[in-house]
Amino acid sequence: MIARISFLLVLFGVLASPLPAQAQGKAAIAREMAEYVMKKFGKEVADEGVETLTRKIETVIVKYGDDGVAAVKNVGPRSFRLIEEAGENGVESVKLMAKYGDEAVWVVGKKGRLAIFVKYGDDAAKAMIKHGEIAEPLISKFGDSAALALKSVSSQNARRISMLDNAGELAAIGRTPELLTVVGKYGDAAMDFVWKNKGALMVAATLTAFLSDPEPFINGTRDLAQTVGTSLVQPIAQEVGKRTNWTVVILTLIGIACGIIGLRFWTRSQPRVATSNGTSKTGEQSDEPKSRSQAF
Numbered sequence: 001m002i003a004r005i006s007f008l009l010v011l012f013g014v015l016a017s018p019l020p021a022q023a024q025g026k027a028a029i030a031r032e033m034a035e036y037v038m039k040k041f042g043k044e045v046a047d048e049g050v051e052t053l054t055r056k057i058e059t060v061i062v063k064y065g066d067d068g069v070a071a072v073k074n075v076g077p078r079s080f081r082l083i084e085e086a087g088e089n090g091v092e093s094v095k096l097m098a099k100y101g102d103e104a105v106w107v108v109g110k111k112g113r114l115a116i117f118v119k120y121g122d123d124a125a126k127a128m129i130k131h132g133e134i135a136e137p138l139i140s141k142f143g144d145s146a147a148l149a150l151k152s153v154s155s156q157n158a159r160r161i162s163m164l165d166n167a168g169e170l171a172a173i174g175r176t177p178e179l180l181t182v183v184g185k186y187g188d189a190a191m192d193f194v195w196k197n198k199g200a201l202m203v204a205a206t207l208t209a210f211l212s213d214p215e216p217f218i219n220g221t222r223d224l225a226q227t228v229g230t231s232l233v234q235p236i237a238q239e240v241g242k243r244t245n246w247t248v249v250i251l252t253l254i255g256i257a258c259g260i261i262g263l264r265f266w267t268r269s270q271p272r273v274a275t276s277n278g279t280s281k282t283g284e285q286s287d288e289p290k291s292r293s294q295a296f
Contacts, residue, residue: 030058033072041076048077056080064091067098074101082108092118096125103129116140123147131158138162145177148184149191157183157191164198173201175211182214193218200224 034053038045045053060068060083071079071094079097086093086108093114096104107113107128116139117125127135127150138146138161150158161183164170173179173194179201183190194201201207206224209217216222 026058026061027054029069030054030061033057033069037072037076044077053077060094064094067091067094070098074098075105078105085111086114089114089118100125100129106132112136120144120147123151126151131155134158134162138165141165142176142180145180145184149180152184152187153191154188157188157195160191160195164195169198169202173198173207174204175207178211179207182211186214186218189218190214197224 031050031054034050034057037053037057038050057069057072060072060080064071064083071083075082075097079094082097082105083090083093093108096108096117104125107117107125113128113136116128116136120139120143123144124135124139124147127139127147131150135146135150135158138150146161149161153161161170161180164173170176170179179194183194201210210224213222217224
């Protein structure tokens with residue numbers, strides 16, 4: 001029994017310990033990468049030898065795996081400092097540098113931007129890399145919808161979104177996350193439409209119509225001007241309808257109708273007298289002299 005327990009303990013210790021082949025493999029990759037970095041980024045690592053650089057790279061490989069290798073390869077020796085400064089967000093920092101290389105440095109080099117990426121994901125990273133300082137405040141303010149919209153539009157339309165926000169027009173339009181989600185889905189075509197029709201979209205009914213089915217408006221098969229007219233007339237008609245006392249209106253119309261009918265009956269009941277010019281006259285007897293035949 002004791003012998004069996006001892007055997008299991010020894011077996012567990014062997015399995016738990018790093019395999020020499022694996023350790024040698026990582027060391028070989030680290031040294032190869034160190035030599036590559038020395039050649040590509042020579043000035044930045046002039047004070048470091050191959051051995052020192054190999055140890056740093058091996059530490060990154062052990063902790064972050066293949067992403068660590070790619071991050072060091074893409075960004076060079078700066079990656080060590082950026083990973084260290086990222087702290088608890090080191091994994092995210094390494095992934096971003098592995099995927100985007102030098103372009104990611106602008107994001108991971110500042111804790112606020114890195115935090116935005118950690119919170120909102122790859123769309124936010126793409127938006128910040130693509131549009132720089134324009135993207136950071138918009139994503140901080142509007143979150144996922146802004147990240148999606150900015151990722152999908154050109155630099156011109158990213159500036160337009162920023163201008164609408166700074167002028168307060170984005171807030172005046174309302175339902176901003178939904179509007180930005182539409183821009184994210186349809187890209188520049190949607191943002192061009194919003195920019196040209198920002199005034200009309202401030203009408204709540206028009207905005208609702210657009211958000212419920214944006215594609216016909218964007219491709220021009222549905223007329224926004226007609227929607228604006230309808231949205232303005234209907235509320236007025238509804239308000240007039242609410243304030244009108246229809247009982248009084250109906251009774252008044254009935255009274256007018258009865259008066260007209262009564263006047264017609266009265267007019268028809270009056271006697272008609274022929275006049276000298278051949279026409280007839282209703283009411284009083286004619287003062288004209290009788291004809292000769294009537295005189296006899």
